[in-house]
Amino acid sequence: MASVTLENVSRMYGAVTAVDHVNLKIKSGEFVTLLGPSGCGKTTTLRMVAGLEKNTGGRISIGDNVVSDADKGYFVPSERRRLGMVFQSYAIWPHMTVFDNVAYPLRIRRRPDQEIRDRVMNALRLVEMEQYADRPSPALSGGQQQRVAIARALVFEPEVLLLDEPLSNLDARLRTQMGDDFRALQQRLKITALYVTHDQAEAMALSDRVVVMHGGRILQVGAPEEIYRRPENRQVAAFFGTPNLLDAKVKECRPNGGTHYKLEVEGQGWSGECHAATEMPKGTDVTVMLRPENLHLRQSGEANGGLSWAGEVSQAIFRGSHRSVMVKTEAQTLHVEASSLENVDIGRPVTVAAPAEAAWAVRA
Amino acid sequence: MTIIPNRSLDDIAETTPALGGNAISRAFSGGSLGRWIGLLLLILLLGFLTIYPLAMLLYGSLHSTPPGMAGEFNLNGYRSIMTTQNLIVLANTVGISLAKTIPSLTIAVFLAWIVARTDTPFRGTLEVLITLPFFIPPILTAMAWGMLANPQVGVINMLWRGMTGAQEPLVNIYSYGGVIWHMCQYSIPFLFLFMVDAFRAMDPSLEESSRMCGASRLMTFRKITLLLMLPVLTSSFMLSFIKGIETFESALFFGLPAGIKVITTDIYESINHRATPDYQYATSLSFAILGLMLLLVVWQWALLRGKSFQTVTGKGFRPNVMELGPWRWVTFAVCVLFFLISVVLPVGQLLLGSFFRFFGFYTYDMLTLEHYKAVFNNSEFWRAMGNTMLLGLLGATATMVLGAVVAYISIRTRWRGRSLIDGMAWLPWMMPGMVLGVGFLWAFAMLPGPLPIYGTIWALLLAYIALGTPVAVRVMTGAYHQLSYDLEECSRVHGASWFQTMWRIMVALAWPAFAVGWVLTFFGIMRELSASILLYSVGSETLAVVLMKLWANGNAEQVSVIGLMMMLLVIVFRWVQLKFIKARLSKL
Numbered sequence: 001m002a003s004v005t006l007e008n009v010s011r012m013y014g015a016v017t018a019v020d021h022v023n024l025k026i027k028s029g030e031f032v033t034l035l036g037p038s039g040c041g042k043t044t045t046l047r048m049v050a051g052l053e054k055n056t057g058g059r060i061s062i063g064d065n066v067v068s069d070a071d072k073g074y075f076v077p078s079e080r081r082r083l084g085m086v087f088q089s090y091a092i093w094p095h096m097t098v099f100d101n102v103a104y105p106l107r108i109r110r111r112p113d114q115e116i117r118d119r120v121m122n123a124l125r126l127v128e129m130e131q132y133a134d135r136p137s138p139a140l141s142g143g144q145q146q147r148v149a150i151a152r153a154l155v156f157e158p159e160v161l162l163l164d165e166p167l168s169n170l171d172a173r174l175r176t177q178m179g180d181d182f183r184a185l186q187q188r189l190k191i192t193a194l195y196v197t198h199d200q201a202e203a204m205a206l207s208d209r210v211v212v213m214h215g216g217r218i219l220q221v222g223a224p225e226e227i228y229r230r231p232e233n234r235q236v237a238a239f240f241g242t243p244n245l246l247d248a249k250v251k252e253c254r255p256n257g258g259t260h261y262k263l264e265v266e267g268q269g270w271s272g273e274c275h276a277a278t279e280m281p282k283g284t285d286v287t288v289m290l291r292p293e294n295l296h297l298r299q300s301g302e303a304n305g306g307l308s309w310a311g312e313v314s315q316a317i318f319r320g321s322h323r324s325v326m327v328k329t330e331a332q333t334l335h336v337e338a339s340s341l342e343n344v345d346i347g348r349p350v351t352v353a354a355p356a357e358a359a360w361a362v363r364a
Numbered sequence: 365m366t367i368i369p370n371r372s373l374d375d376i377a378e379t380t381p382a383l384g385g386n387a388i389s390r391a392f393s394g395g396s397l398g399r400w401i402g403l404l405l406l407i408l409l410l411g412f413l414t415i416y417p418l419a420m421l422l423y424g425s426l427h428s429t430p431p432g433m434a435g436e437f438n439l440n441g442y443r444s445i446m447t448t449q450n451l452i453v454l455a456n457t458v459g460i461s462l463a464k465t466i467p468s469l470t471i472a473v474f475l476a477w478i479v480a481r482t483d484t485p486f487r488g489t490l491e492v493l494i495t496l497p498f499f500i501p502p503i504l505t506a507m508a509w510g511m512l513a514n515p516q517v518g519v520i521n522m523l524w525r526g527m528t529g530a531q532e533p534l535v536n537i538y539s540y541g542g543v544i545w546h547m548c549q550y551s552i553p554f555l556f557l558f559m560v561d562a563f564r565a566m567d568p569s570l571e572e573s574s575r576m577c578g579a580s581r582l583m584t585f586r587k588i589t590l591l592l593m594l595p596v597l598t599s600s601f602m603l604s605f606i607k608g609i610e611t612f613e614s615a616l617f618f619g620l621p622a623g624i625k626v627i628t629t630d631i632y633e634s635i636n637h638r639a640t641p642d643y644q645y646a647t648s649l650s651f652a653i654l655g656l657m658l659l660l661v662v663w664q665w666a667l668l669r670g671k672s673f674q675t676v677t678g679k680g681f682r683p684n685v686m687e688l689g690p691w692r693w694v695t696f697a698v699c700v701l702f703f704l705i706s707v708v709l710p711v712g713q714l715l716l717g718s719f720f721r722f723f724g725f726y727t728y729d730m731l732t733l734e735h736y737k738a739v740f741n742n743s744e745f746w747r748a749m750g751n752t753m754l755l756g757l758l759g760a761t762a763t764m765v766l767g768a769v770v771a772y773i774s775i776r777t778r779w780r781g782r783s784l785i786d787g788m789a790w791l792p793w794m795m796p797g798m799v800l801g802v803g804f805l806w807a808f809a810m811l812p813g814p815l816p817i818y819g820t821i822w823a824l825l826l827a828y829i830a831l832g833t834p835v836a837v838r839v840m841t842g843a844y845h846q847l848s849y850d851l852e853e854c855s856r857v858h859g860a861s862w863f864q865t866m867w868r869i870m871v872a873l874a875w876p877a878f879a880v881g882w883v884l885t886f887f888g889i890m891r892e893l894s895a896s897i898l899l900y901s902v903g904s905e906t907l908a909v910v911l912m913k914l915w916a917n918g919n920a921e922q923v924s925v926i927g928l929m930m931m932l933l934v935i936v937f938r939w940v941q942l943k944f945i946k947a948r949l950s951k952l
Contacts (some may be wrong), residue, residue, distance in 0.1 A: 051856075078853070079856050079860055079861050080859075081857075082859070083858075084858065085858070087850040088850075089848055091854035093872075093873070105858040108859045108860045108864060109859055152858065249753070309555050
């Protein structure tokens with residue numbers, strides 16, 4: 001398995017910049033996800049690694065080999081980069097059987113028949129499709145096609161596996177199951193994988209590291225938990241779920257002993273402690289992020305440390321696993337994820353409380 | 365590169381250099397010299413097939429003498445076509461084309477509706493029968509109708525006189541009506557093919573919602589169905605009109621004897637029927653008709669721009685079929701009647717004509733097989749048969765390969781120069797066969813000595829390829845549009861070179877369309893008369909040319925025999941096509 005390195009990689013379409021100076025190093029055996037809304041450049045980045053698009057700037061290396069260097073005009077075509085790829089549409093060739101589809105990369109490389117048979121059946125066994133080997137491929141369901149596409153991408157043990165939204169055409173239940181299966185497979189085989197998706201839940205569940213992209217740039221790179229809990233800016237914070245974002249001003253800032261800083265902030269009608277990644281001078285405008293699942297409803301007036309807001313319930317929606325409660329406070333309406341067992345009456349005065357660890361501040 | 369110690373991976377590492385070792389494939393995939401040479405060759409070939417004859421046409425129209433003779437440049441050609449007589453020719457051309465398009469379109473819409481949207485019995489078979497005339501060379505039915513509706517000895521008129529005792533003939537094929545009648549027989553199946561899938565593919569919920577809003581069936585048909593079909597109808601109308609202006613056979617057989625001239629026959633006459641061929645007149649007139657065609661094509665674009673076809677391109681709908689009750693036998697009869705008139709009558713006449721000693725004398729003692737013997741002993745017939753087969757096989761293959769390459773470059777790549785290629789391949793679309801024939805006549809005559817194409821079978825081959833290319837490109841474009849880019853890219857990523865991807869993925873997936881186009885081109889070559897008659901010489905006659913010569917000598921009996929042979933070929937090919945190639949022709 002090989003690492004993948006992108007140095008200052010850019011892609012222009014005429015005057016439009018689709019990918020803007022992206023720097024990224026994917027370690028051998030690592031599962032990295034490019035995450036972002038549609039049009040953020042994630043698919044273009046993947047296709048440049050695949051060699052299906054030429055980067056107009058920068059350098060891409062796979063392992064120790066440079067595969068594309070825009071400045072030197074050097075470009076290795078797709079077929080000589082030794083990659084495996086799963087397409088969003090799966091791209092299962094309709095004129096071949098399942099076996100022929102999976103055997104294709106080996107036949108192209110003129111492997112002996114016996115070896116082809118063994119390796120294809122091995123690959124099909126990995127995705128639990130060996131009993132479908134002789135099926136004509138149009139006769140497969142979406143989930144089965146997806147498995148075949150993965151088997152085909154793995155069959156010649158590629159340097160790197162590229163996946164372009166492979167789960168997006170499956171229904172919700174199958175998507176979760178295929179995702180879990182795929183993650184287990186990736187960890188067992190220790191494949192370097194570059195994965196593109198717009199689904200944050202998928203990205204967090206599968207990846208070692210997530211790359212959040214927007215407008216052709218990388219906003220933040222980090223482990224899923226890191227990105228979810230400690231976003232570097234408001235855009236990344238807002239991209240995951242529907243957090244409460246409150247405006248506040250820094251009153252005091254001091255090191256926390258570790259890598260973070262502890263802030264004392266004041267907002268409209270509330271004040272308290274929260275954390276931040278960088279030092280911020282007194283008076284700085286910040287946005288404080290609070291995840292709905294970290295907020296709790298208390299009896300009115302009841303608060304014990306941490307942050308708290310007084311308000312009244314304006315809306316409550318039962319969602320099965322939890323109850324979405326909107327609480328109107330002096331600062332703004334807060335979204336609280338309460339237990340579905342909790343009975344909430346509209347108009348009831350309550351106190352919303354949160355531990356200081358749950359509040360994360362970024363520059364506004 | 366971190367390589368996990370692994371046997372099979374090392375093996376692949378060893379084979380990799382061999383994979384990338386193919387210099388040609390690297391040149392193509394990398395995008396460099398090789399591609400440019402390939403593109404340049406393609407542009408040269410297309411230029412020779414389309415631009416060169418066009419340029420020679422222009423040269424001819426401005427030059428006072430035929431190719432190879434000393435002469436001067438002048439505008440006499442254009443001056444000579446500016447006559448009142450030619451105004452009548454122009455009016456005839458446009459008028460006849462309009463007069464055949466309107467009834468043809470009406471009947472074709474009716475037939476398409478019957479086949480696609482009603483519960484008329486045996487619709488599948490009816491569809492095959494209705495479209496059959498499209499595949500019969502027009503020269504065959506023209507000759508058959510010449511025998512059927514000849515005012516003196518035509519079967520129809522003889523029966524009419526016998527039944528009523530009248531002296532006057534019932535019908536005379538040598539008239540405006542005759543020309544239009546014969547053209548309609550080709551327009552109707554052509555338009556039917558063009559429209560029937562649109563009728564079939566229309567989303568029934570669009571009509572159902574109109575019914576739910578309280579509109580009656582008839583109202584729904586008028587306000588919804590017909591209006592949704594309007595873009596298809598408009599393009600059908602324009603296509604049929606343009607084709608009508610290009611037609612040669614109907615006007616040649618039924619117009620000329622009655623003194624009715626259209627532009628194509630006038631060009632033909634000025635070369636073949638004058639004491640000294642007036643090439644300058646012919647080429648000038650050819651250029652004039654090109655101008656007319658250009659106007660029509662521009663008009664067609666303007667009409668169709670921005671019209672959405674999306675409502676009728678849906679897939680997988682089950683069209684709601686109208687239940688006609690007892691009326692379904694009436695619609696059935698209408699379809700059968702069309703088949704009887706357009707196929708059974710002319711073919712029956714050919715059969716009849718082939719077994720009697722003299723055409724027009726149908727008595728028991730005149731029965732004979734001598735015409736069959738004569739034809740089978742005629743070396744010219746066998747040579748023409750061989751030529752037609754050779755030209756058909758070679759021509760259809762070459763045309764489709766060219767079309768496949770052009771279509772691929774113009775829609776699947778972003779290479780510079782692709783629109784030039786596409787445009788050049790499209791040019792013959794607005795050149796009637798007669799005009800292209802004149803252009804090639806000059807083009808081949810002007811070629812330098814070492815390229816002796818003039819008067820050989822290769823001259824015909826090149827003209828056929830040029831004439832067939834626009835359709836070939838369209839067929840292949842349609843096929844490529846249905847293949848997602850992923851299928852191709854997936855192959856590249858998994859190690860296949862450009863050529864390997866072409867062969868294993870694109871060719872493998874597009875071959876049904878290729879086969880459909882091939883058969884279509886083959887039929888096109890078999891029926892081609894207007895360019896052939898200008899470009900053939902002794903030894904390179906095609907079947908259509910031999911028929912033409914025999915007909916001119918008044919040998920209607922042998923014409924019938926050869927006609928039947930061609931008919932047999934048509935039926936065999938059509939059967940093979942329907943049997944083995946499932947893709948639909950009407951995708952065009």
